[in-house]
Every structure is written in structure tokens, then in C-alpha cells.
Amino acid sequence: MTDKKEIPAELKARLKSAYDADWRRDLRKAVPVKDRMKIPRQKMPEREAGDRNRDFGEVNRGLDAEAARAEARRCLDCANPQCVAGCPVAIDIPSFVKLVEKGDFAAGARKIKETNALPAICGRVCPQETQCEEICNLGKAAGSPVAIGNLERFVSDYERTAGEVFIPEIPPPTGRKVAVIGAGPAGLTVAGELAKKGHKVTIFEALHIAGGVLVYGIPEFRLPKAILRSEVDYLEKLGVELRMNFVVGRTASLDDLRKDGYEAFFVGTGAGLPNFMKIPGENLVGVYSANEYLTRVNLMRAYEFPAYDTPVFLGKRAAVIGGGNVAMDSVRTAKRLGAERAVIIYRRSRTEMPARIEEVKHAEEEGIEFHFLTTPVRYLGDETGRVKSMECLRMELGEPDASGRRRPVPVPGSEFVTEIDLVVVAVGQSPNPLILQTTEGLKAGKWGNVEVDWATMATSLPGVYAGGDIVRGGATVILAMGDGRAAAAEMDAYLKKP
């Protein structure tokens, strides 16, 4: 889902002055537009499917410098760039892309970091095809947009591996304390932004590794943990303090933190409540929520069991229910853990699948089977309570529903039973209720989310802001980061009020 905003006047002016810089003008002149349009989109090098689907090494290898410069050369450096409007964190995309064309990769990384503290992550997990790249003028003119996401990944990887990570100058301490609750993408963004303003930021995280869904949800083969770790290290270098194993609402309440001198708060506790379908047999052994399945494998590293103590079922016939990115991550994980058949069961058709195009493509290459217009109606177990088969129903598409997608309607009498020994339910997550249950006066929205004023990300409590999945339900990493950025600006203003 895109959340395109109008480009604010301030940003427009900044883009214009960057556009008018001499070096940009020279670069534009160096290669004629029609030549730029002839350059093909540079292919992201990938590990071969039959090789990668047996381990957890990263699938995409990243562009090399030559390919990155060629890709950047495709960018027409439009006088009126559309791409920026598609970016929830308002990255000055033309400037960073042109810095790549120029060969100044480290400067490109710094340009992104002006508005996005986690580029190596966004370059890997953002759905660019529905954001910046969807509205890229080159895409409209030449059929395929500039690979902005691949370039973002390239410059941040370059900066990290070259050891040229730039630490911006931090203004003198303001002496104001900020508590960020949850070390996921929204919270990490807020922490970075406010640390850069000189505030004393502490992140309180319930789990033992920072990252939220980036660490427990997104698998190693899509986002290596070392990348996440170096992005978190960067925040620590900005002066952010991390308090791990601290559950706000249990270890201390938000009010306790207020008494400890924290003046502004950001609630970014995520969609940590797995949805189930409430069908018979869902509590059989071998039926997981995607959250549990992925947490066991990613956070607890069950794929290295028994070197690590936490086990996970290694299904031979694995069925993953759902059609989003979490479902793709789960089914590709099952394949890597040795499933002979790893199957997606999705109740609508391919066109309605919310997963990123790249994830679906990768999954297909890796031998994942897709069963569209199918939904499970119950799971059947053996005498020990372990799942052994599931009964499904065929669907057909009816009229569009509230989401604008055509509603799946059951086909009467189409039930069939199929043998499976592992089920992962990936039908969405809801906001984690803990913070609402334990914070007096914090207003809840309709879906158990924390309610905010969208203009400011402020909650019903003074000084308390929120963003990401705790507000949106299950959305994307980049929307959470966009919320974090918006909230940070407001929090900074709030803290500066006399």
C-alpha cells in the first residue's frame, strides 16, 4: 500500500537547489537523455536458486560499482522528480543517485542518511515497486524505472564495507530524555533522528536483540543480521542507549519512566499479536503462527539446532497460509529447512497477493508451489495431537470488498483433504495489546491499535507519540520508518517548547 504525500515546499526548494548545483548540471550534459534511456536496467545478481534454497545465506549479492554507476546513469535527473513523493522518509533520491553516477558512493550514502538512518535495510526490504520506483519518470518513459532500491543498498553496503561510516556532528546535549519503546524500524528511526538533535535517547526493547521484526521476522537470507547489527551500532555511535530485556508495561510502566525523568515517549511496539483463522485444529502440534515460526528460526536460530538450543519442526510437506511477505519468508524458510514440498495456500489469486514482486519471484525460482483461490477449513491430527492433514476449500473471486480487492467466495462442495506435517499461519498480525493494557489514558483505536493524530503522530497522552504497526496494524518497514521520522520532528518541537 502506497502512502504518497505531496512534496512539502521546504523539500521542493531543497531539491531545486540541489538540481541547480554545477556538478549536477555538468553531469546532465555529459550523457544525452536518449542515450540514458537506452541503458538497460541493471540486473541484481542473485545466488542460483537451487543453491540458495538450501541455506540461509543472502539471496541478492548486490550490484558492483560498475553496474551501480550504469544504473545511476539511467536516471534522467528530472527537473520535477516524482520519485521523492513516493518515499515515506523523503530521501533526496536524485541527489544520491547522481552521486553514484559521479562515483562518490560514500557521499551518496551520507545523502540518504540525512533523512533515513537505516538505508542498508530499506535497500533490501522496501517495496520500491509500489513507492519511489512506481512513479519514476523513466519507468513511464522507457518501461522500467531506475532501480532506486538496489542503488540505496549499493551505497550503504559500500559505506559499511569501506569502513567509511560517517558520524554526523551531534549538537550539544539538550539535557532532555526521550524514551523509545520498541527497537523495531519505527523506534530505531525515532532514536536516530532525536539523537541527531542532541536529545538523550534510550530505547527499551523486550527481546534480547534490537531490530523488532527486522530481527525476529525477516530471515537471514533476505536481511543478514550483521547488516542490522551495523545499523544499530551506528545509532549507538550517535549516542542512543539500548536497554534490552525491558518490557515497558511490565518491567516498568510508561508512568514509571516519566517519573525517572523521561519527557517524551515514542511507542513503537509493533504488530506483535499473531492472527489465527479460528478454524478447528489450529492448536494442533505442528501448526505455527508465522511469528512463532520465524522467531524460532531467526531470533533463536533454530536453523542451527542443536548448536543452538531452540528447536523448530522440519516439515516435509509444509503449507503456509497467506499471500504477504511474511508468508513468503515462512515458505522459503520451510524449503531451506528441508521441506520436500513447500506450498503457499492463498485464498485470492496471484494479482491480489500483497507480497513484494521480488519475493514471489524468488520463491517461485526456489521451487515453492502456489495454490491460489484455496483456503484451509480445518486441520486434522494424529493420535498424539500432531497435524497430519488439512481440509481445504476452493474459492472464486466475487465483487470487490472494502480493500478494493475482489472478495474470495467459497465454491460449494469443493472440499479436499491433503497431507501435510507443518502449517504456518501467516494471515496477518494485530497490534500488541500490552502497552494499551498497562498505560492509563492511552487511547485505543478500532482495531486495538494506539490512536494517533496523523498530522503529528501524537497519542491521547501529552508527550507520547506512536507509529509503525502499533498504529497501523501489519504494514511495512518503510511506513513505520516514515512514521518514526514524522513523530521525531514533532517530538523535537515538543521538547524545545519552553
Added chain:
Amino acid sequence: MAKILRRERLVPNMHLIEVYAPEVAKKCKPGQFVILMPDAKGERVPLTIADWDRERGSVTSVFMVVGTSTQKLSLLNAGDEVPVYVGPLGKPSVIENYGTVLCAGGCFGIAAIHPIARALKAAGNRVVTLLDAKSGYLLYWEDRIKDLSDRHYVSSRDPMFQTKGYISRGIADVIGEEARIDRVVAIGCTYLMSSCSEATRPFGIPTVVSLNPIMVDGTGMCGACRVTVGGKTKFACVDGPDFDGHAVDWQELFSRRKSYFDDEIRSLCDWEGRTFP
């Protein structure tokens, strides 16, 4: 990192661990639990809080050695640190003045029932305690429990005790002897809790159990700990751990508890092979 202040073997296979965790000590209430990891490769192990010292900033639990992570934990000592110690988790037990409450505990549940019995006593209840131990040498903390009890019983299969039989028999006996029992709290292994619940069912005495399903995060995020109570799926880590013992689907809990039985053995054999070659 959290520092271990004390780790001692109470009885064979049963250990006490006291950890310096001032924030947890400050907040914890009877019935809550912590999650800890013995080392960076360990499982996240939930342990019921058995006692705390707010001044000292310490929290005490008692655990039984079952798998690799608890085995590792049993080998740690005062001065060692654990990488994860988080809590207090779960909803506290509901403590009111019910009249007479029977607190029944066995195994690690003897320690787990301790703060609940203490709080119930402080709330004005007449507290009757019933501890179960297969043999006399497996009984621990009996003095501590006895001190806060108005009446104290032990059920055992050991000839040294008068009450013969399992705790369910013990409960029936206590119900027979006491003028009235208004509430029962039972904590121990799944089998003990289901047996206690079955024993009180015919008498219609409200029975609270503290469930111990497999958990991972302990904050409601993963759903590993789901249990069916009164026909509805609940997450023990955030909706519990206390539930109505007469409404729990025990069969489901038994099978879910055994989910990784083979893996646990494999893990332990593998770890022992590497650690004690």
C-alpha cells in the same frame, strides 16, 4: 546481562536461582514469571517467580532440569551472568480474601505456590497447604510453607508420610477434613494441575492453575503458548498464566507440551557430547 547471586541444588534435579534484577524485584507480584536464557545459544526459559527481595534487588526461582537450557542453568554459579533475564511477565495472581484457600504444589510448583500462599495469607485468608513429593527426599521449602500455613499437609508415595497417594487423593482428603474450602490454587507439572482440577471438579470448588506451556517471547508476540480455556484460545504468557483449571483443555496442553520431546533429547545428548567429551 544479569548477575546470578545464588544457585543451589535444593533436592536432586531441582535448583534455586537468585538473580540480581532490581527492576523485576521492584515490580513483581505473586503468580508472575521471568524469562531467562542460560547463554547466548540457549532457549528462552520461563520460570515462575518464587520469591524476591526488593531491598537486595533480587528475584528467586526454582527450576527442574529437563532439557539443555535448564541443564546449562544448573551448572551456573553465583557471580556468573545470564544474557537474558526479563520480567515480570504474565498477569499477577488475583489475591482476595476468599475465606479458606487450599494451596497445592508439587515439584517446582512448591516454590511457585509460595508467594501466592503468602499473599493469600496476608489478605486474610485461612491458608491450607498441600505439598506433593514422590519421596521424602524430594520435598523442599517445607518449613517456609508450613510457617505461613494455618494447616499443612503432604501427599507422598513414601512410607515415611501418613497420607499415601497422589495429590488428587490428598485434595479429597483435605476437603473431607476441612469445614469448607472456598478456593484451590494448584501449581506443578501439567499432570499435577490437571489431577488437582479433576479432584475439585465434583465439589465445584473454584480451582486456579498456573499453566506452563512452551513459550518463546513471553510478551504475546508468537502464540507458542496458546491453550484452550473454555473453548477459546488464550495466550498463557499474557492472558495468564493463571486460568480456571476446570475450563482448561488438558489433553491439548499435554500434547503441546510434548511437541519437542525428541528434539529435547537430541539437543541434550548433542550438548553433553560436546561439553563432557
